[in-house]
Amino acid sequence: MTTNDRCGELTARFCANRRRPAAAPGCSLASFVAVVATALFGGSCSTESKGPGSGSDAAAATSTGAGETGSGEGTGSTVAPSETGDTAHTGVETDTGSEEASATGTADESSSSDTGASESDSATGEPDSSVPEVELTSWLKVFDKDQLYAMALTADGESIVVGGVTPRQDQVDGVILRFDDEGESISQVLVPGTSAVTSIATNTSGDLIVSARGMDDYDGQALVSARTVDGDVIWNAWQALGENDLYLVDSIAVNAQDETWFLGLVLSGSDPTNFSHQAGKLTSDGEPVVMVHQPGFGFTIAAAPSGGAYLSVELLDSDTFESSFLIQHVSSDGDFVWEHELQGLARGIAVVEDGLLVTESHPYGAWSALNKISPEGALDWRAETFEFNALDRVALLADGARVVCGTFGEPDDIERVRVGFFAAGGTLEAIHTFDHVVEPQTEDPIVFCSGLEVGADQRIFATGTLVERDESDERVFTHWLRGFERAARHR
Numbered sequence: 001m002t003t004n005d006r007c008g009e010l011t012a013r014f015c016a017n018r019r020r021p022a023a024a025p026g027c028s029l030a031s032f033v034a035v036v037a038t039a040l041f042g043g044s045c046s047t048e049s050k051g052p053g054s055g056s057d058a059a060a061a062t063s064t065g066a067g068e069t070g071s072g073e074g075t076g077s078t079v080a081p082s083e084t085g086d087t088a089h090t091g092v093e094t095d096t097g098s099e100e101a102s103a104t105g106t107a108d109e110s111s112s113s114d115t116g117a118s119e120s121d122s123a124t125g126e127p128d129s130s131v132p133e134v135e136l137t138s139w140l141k142v143f144d145k146d147q148l149y150a151m152a153l154t155a156d157g158e159s160i161v162v163g164g165v166t167p168r169q170d171q172v173d174g175v176i177l178r179f180d181d182e183g184e185s186i187s188q189v190l191v192p193g194t195s196a197v198t199s200i201a202t203n204t205s206g207d208l209i210v211s212a213r214g215m216d217d218y219d220g221q222a223l224v225s226a227r228t229v230d231g232d233v234i235w236n237a238w239q240a241l242g243e244n245d246l247y248l249v250d251s252i253a254v255n256a257q258d259e260t261w262f263l264g265l266v267l268s269g270s271d272p273t274n275f276s277h278q279a280g281k282l283t284s285d286g287e288p289v290v291m292v293h294q295p296g297f298g299f300t301i302a303a304a305p306s307g308g309a310y311l312s313v314e315l316l317d318s319d320t321f322e323s324s325f326l327i328q329h330v331s332s333d334g335d336f337v338w339e340h341e342l343q344g345l346a347r348g349i350a351v352v353e354d355g356l357l358v359t360e361s362h363p364y365g366a367w368s369a370l371n372k373i374s375p376e377g378a379l380d381w382r383a384e385t386f387e388f389n390a391l392d393r394v395a396l397l398a399d400g401a402r403v404v405c406g407t408f409g410e411p412d413d414i415e416r417v418r419v420g421f422f423a424a425g426g427t428l429e430a431i432h433t434f435d436h437v438v439e440p441q442t443e444d445p446i447v448f449c450s451g452l453e454v455g456a457d458q459r460i461f462a463t464g465t466l467v468e469r470d471e472s473d474e475r476v477f478t479h480w481l482r483g484f485e486r487a488a489r490h491r
Helices: 003-017 029-042 119-124
Strands: 076-079 100-102 136-143 147-153 159-168 171-180 185-191 194-202 208-214 222-227 233-239 246-254 260-267 275-282 288-295 297-303 309-316 323-330 336-342 349-352 355-361 368-373 379-385 390-396 402-408 416-422 427-433 446-454 460-469 475-484
Touching: 147 208, 147 446, 147 460, 147 475, 159 185, 159 208, 159 475, 171 208, 185 222, 194 246, 208 246, 208 260, 222 246, 222 260, 260 297, 275 297, 275 309, 288 309, 297 349, 309 349, 323 355, 349 390, 355 402, 368 390, 368 402, 379 427, 390 446, 402 446, 402 460, 416 446, 416 460
Parallel strands: 147 194, 171 194, 246 297
Antiparallel strands: 076 136, 100 136, 136 475, 147 159, 159 171, 159 194, 171 185, 194 208, 208 222, 222 233, 246 260, 260 275, 275 288, 297 309, 309 323, 323 336, 349 355, 355 368, 355 390, 368 379, 390 402, 402 416, 416 427, 446 460, 460 475
């Protein structure tokens, strides 16, 4: 694979997920920057590329643009995995509403393993066969028109809110979709003037805080908005959000004071390679009060109990393009408190009582890890595992266990989405590998998990995407929403 081919695949992930993946073999960071610049300003992330990180932020295909989805006229279809473990896909816009057990793999109750960078695992670099693959009961909703880029649960934990893009006649709109905990559609609300809803959170009043990308390209018009759970506007904050042109907001989080922290991509001036990231805080009324601007990429932000925030960033040396992967803690005033350097990219942060949990993925997919970091920024423990090529998200269960979502595939196999359950001390106790939501038509699709939440009844919800290229070399995106429960024997 040539440098441009490899960087092109990375650009597909960038267009799809609005996050720069760590550089892969055959694609230096400098080459990646050049390819992304071409994609953003040359049309590769165009209407055909169907991602909100795109030049036009358009989606692919058509939709009714009104009414509920997943009801025979919408864009989602709820299907259940078949008894053989293969995901059923109807290929039509119907909602089966069925729920069956997905029997991927074989459960093994006899053993579990500690993935905390054991010598045997580190020496072999291979998955630990003693980690049991368990059965999960789940439902699945497939979207081949609407596209999902954000997920949150309502304050009561009983319904799911997702955001993304819906095609409507000759344009696209940002959209907020709500489902019950069985995947049945409740509502669909368009966000006028936007081309993609990119992040969603909830505040203490149960209202939604959403971020969205404006219709006009590269003009710094990013939206942060407060809305009722039914989608009615409470306040809109259309702004450049500081002195820099904020291209889009990748991640938002709300603290106990109902202040909104955001993290986004900045494009400055006419040079498309001059990018950076910006974090900031808005009051409960949407007024900006804190701005933090740095070079490089920002990936995820989480609200700290103190009123500050935790940031996952990749800082770049402007001369060498060398990367530093960091977790940073900023105070409520925007001052840096501490930073913790990682060996790989962190896409998932979950705040817990005694610090935070952070996912970590090796730049070349050689390993992944779950880290526990103290409130002071010290590493309490690190559980490295070869059971995942990438860890994308982490969430906390009521008994202190951790659920993670990522991807796994053997060197000659197509990657699939996988979930795992870590004990409180970092032992990986069980995994489950999902079959693809649709049968891949190419040998090298891109798959990732974009959202993970735990509901009030400890039911787990995840969203993700499968990206392929069709015969015309255009990218085709399939998005999905899944609900499942932790296997009883591993509770």
